[in-house]
Amino acid sequence: xxxxxxxxxxxxxxxxxxEHDQQRMDYLSGGIVLLTSTVAQGRLxxxxxxxxxxxxxxxxxxxxxxxDSALGxxxxxxxxxxxxxxxxxxxxxxxxxxxxxPVMYVEVPSGSNAKDLLREFCDFYGLSVLSxxxxxxxxxxxxxxxxxxxxxxxxxxxxxxLSGRASGLGEAVDLLKGLxxxxxxxxxxxx
Numbered sequence: 001x002x003x004x005x006x007x008x009x010x011x012x013x014x015x016x017x018x019e020h021d022q023q024r025m026d027y028l029s030g031g032i033v034l035l036t037s038t039v040a041q042g043r044l045x046x047x048x049x050x051x052x053x054x055x056x057x058x059x060x061x062x063x064x065x066x067x068d069s070a071l072g073x074x075x076x077x078x079x080x081x082x083x084x085x086x087x088x089x090x091x092x093x094x095x096x097x098x099x100x101x102p103v104m105y106v107e108v109p110s111g112s113n114a115k116d117l118l119r120e121f122c123d124f125y126g127l128s129v130l131s132x133x134x135x136x137x138x139x140x141x142x143x144x145x146x147x148x149x150x151x152x153x154x155x156x157x158x159x160x161x162l163s164g165r166a167s168g169l170g171e172a173v174d175l176l177k178g179l180x181x182x183x184x185x186x187x188x189x190x191x
Contacts, residue, residue: 003030038072042080046153049186060180062187064159073190077155080188081105084153101125101149108161108191113168114175118142125149139175139182146183154179159191 006023049061065073081103088102106120118138122129125145162169
């Protein structure tokens with residue numbers, strides 16, 4: 001969102017010097033985005049995945065950001081999401097009017113099964129989830145929403161929550177694999 005420069009501080013101002021300095025720092029630092037080597041590499045890998053996926057009917061290519069906690073995986077993913085959205089806006093300037101959702105983001109809940117993960121997808125798209133909905137029902141809703149929204153990039157964060165031996169984790173992994181076959185979107189996994 002655009003930031004406006006703070007008015008000069010004068011003796012009649014109702015703003016304290018501290019508040020004025022805070023406004024100045026917000027203004028001067030707002031919107032600055034650095035292109036790090038990780039983001040540049042992510043762009044390259046996503047571009048290659050998008051190109052590879054154009055000619056595939058199933059088994060779409062994806063990208064994985066992997067590393068220890070606090071290394072900036074989510075920050076990198078957010079920058080890549082912004083980049084994809086900017087590119088999509090150049091190609092489809094009226095995407096909001098057409099109700100497209102070019103980029104979607106979901107976090108894998110800890111110890112989730114396929115149904116829990118599908119609920120996260122439903123929450124993102126604003127889909128209603130009924131107590132009687134089966135996993136297959138939710139999957140049908142999600143796939144239809146992704147196609148209808150013309151989603152290009154699906155970011156699945158906290159992927160490490162699918163590791164371990166808890167019941168249901170395998171079906172959540174299978175769900176993600178199946179979604180890659182069902183939709184033409186490119187997946188970006190972080191964990």
